[in-house]
Amino acid sequence: MTSGPQASRPLTSRPRRVRWVAAAFAVVFVALFTVVAVLLGGDTSTGVYFRLSDQLAMVGIGVLLACGALWLTRPRVSADADGVTVRNLLGSTRFDWASVVGISFPDGASWARLELPDDEYVPVMAVQAVDGDRAVAAIREMRKLHRAAHAQQSA
Structure with missing residues (x-):
């Protein structure tokens, strides 16, 4: 590195606004899919029965979507x-x-x-x-x- 008043220090930069938006979307994805998983837990009159594994899969989908949103912060x-x-x-x-x-x-x-x-x-x-x-x-x-x-x- 050069010396003197014109010497520049190392730069590291990451996007700021995208990080905030991606984090917000990640939280929304996890929260939304968790709520849906909880609501699907009871017996429904439609004849479709969601078991614990189905609920966990819904939460897992929310987590995967959140990871995809957070990937934009890379x-x-x-x-x-x-x-x-x-x-x-x-x-x-x-x-x-x-x-x-x-x-x-x-x-x-x-x-x-x-x-x-x-x-x-x-x-x-x-x-x-x-x-x-x-x-x-x-x-x-x-x-x-x-x-x-x-x-x-x-x-």
Whole structure:
């Protein structure tokens, strides 16, 4: 890492608003399916009998749906003087700053992206438009780290 007043500290960013919404949905899924499981416990006049295993399965479905909602909170980006690590929904990849052409946030896009050589790009789902100023700050810090790394390479 470079020294002096322009030295940037490592950045770690996660989406904020998505975490709140996903957590709320997770709670609703578990609560709703638990209530349904309890209500289905008695004998009904329809001739359908729900046993304890059926009730537990309903709660299990609620838990699985909650896990699916919480999966949306997985994205994270970590950047330091050496490179950037992007963790999206399905995987995590580390990029050296030398292999990153730029960092952009196209108009109308939901999240930022790393621009790579040959017109390729990697979405950075951790920096989302709905997070407003937090997203702007994360992009600025990543760009600062990117510039510092390229300046150090050319020096």
